[in-house]
Amino acid sequence: MASLIVPERFCGPPDSGNGGYTCGLLARELGAVVECTLRAPVPLEMPLEFEPTPIGGFLRYNDRTIVEARQTTVDVTPPPPISLKEAAQVMSGSPALHAQHPFPTCFVCGPKRAEHDGLRIFPASINNTVYASAWVPDSEFGDAEGNLKTEFLWAAMDCPTGFAAGFPTAGKLVTGRLAVQQLRPIHTGEGCVLMSWPLGIEGRKHFSAACLYQNRELRALARATWIRTSEGRGV
Numbered sequence: 001m002a003s004l005i006v007p008e009r010f011c012g013p014p015d016s017g018n019g020g021y022t023c024g025l026l027a028r029e030l031g032a033v034v035e036c037t038l039r040a041p042v043p044l045e046m047p048l049e050f051e052p053t054p055i056g057g058f059l060r061y062n063d064r065t066i067v068e069a070r071q072t073t074v075d076v077t078p079p080p081p082i083s084l085k086e087a088a089q090v091m092s093g094s095p096a097l098h099a100q101h102p103f104p105t106c107f108v109c110g111p112k113r114a115e116h117d118g119l120r121i122f123p124a125s126i127n128n129t130v131y132a133s134a135w136v137p138d139s140e141f142g143d144a145e146g147n148l149k150t151e152f153l154w155a156a157m158d159c160p161t162g163f164a165a166g167f168p169t170a171g172k173l174v175t176g177r178l179a180v181q182q183l184r185p186i187h188t189g190e191g192c193v194l195m196s197w198p199l200g201i202e203g204r205k206h207f208s209a210a211c212l213y214q215n216r217e218l219r220a221l222a223r224a225t226w227i228r229t230s231e232g233r234g235v
Contacts, residue, residue: 003047004029004059009117010107010155012175017042018107019175020158022059024151026050026069027180030057034069035179035223042066074181074221076199078211079130081218084191086126087134094122094133095169102172109159116140119156123163123196131164131196142188153220154180156194157210161224164196165206170228173206177225184219186212192219204228 004025006017023036029050034057042048048059048066056069091097096109104112108119116138123131141152148156157180159167167173186192192214199207205225212220 002029002050004050005047006042006044008044011044012106012108013041013103014105015041015044017044018155018158020178021107021151021155023067023069023158023175023178024154024180026057026059026067027154028150030069032056032071033073033179033181035072035177036067036069037177038067038175039065072179074179074209074223076209076211076221076223078209078218078221079195079197081193081195081213081216082126082132083216084134084193087132087193090124090126091122091133092124094124095163095167096122099168102168106159108155109163119152121156121159121194123160123194129197131160133160133194135192135194136190137186137188137192139188145185146188148186148188150182153182153186153212154178156192157212157220157222158224160194160196160210161208161222162226164198164208164210165224165226166198166201166228167226170206172230173226173228175224176205176227178222179224180220180222182220184217186214186219190214196222199223 012018059067196210210222
């Protein structure tokens, strides 16, 4: 079996791989639209065994399943896009910047990550339900044709669904499941608008969705389940 490694740079919690990035590695290898379920924290800088199956695949570490993937479709209805300028303006009010972020060094939404190191995606509410953020993917995260790589698309789609699900003010939430469907190529160096919205709550499970627009054209959709691990505002 082949192995994949999640570098320390691409963490979510400081001692675990970012869920979106890790699931994106598996989706990249499978080359299909999949829903990934995170079964355990993702070891950093360790070889994860990749095992394909007829309907998806696994990432395992020391015979322990870390991520399981199954083929799916992402059937969600996105809100209409806002402009890149509007999305950039609302980010100043993001809970990532003004609440006590439990994972401030998260590769995607951590406010302590420097520009061109983390993605610095800071979703903020635009109408008390829909969240939005602006993002320009660095060329580092693209392929030879300048298109965003799968693992970085999944990373970018992950945290916005978390904020729509209530992170961090509803408690400490972690990614449980994530599905991403890319509709068209996403170009590095060009502005994107990420939008996300809640889909409901069942006990500790918070459901949400997200979309990515580039040049006001829908390029990707996501569906997620986040798991609440602690209670309380601003934890």
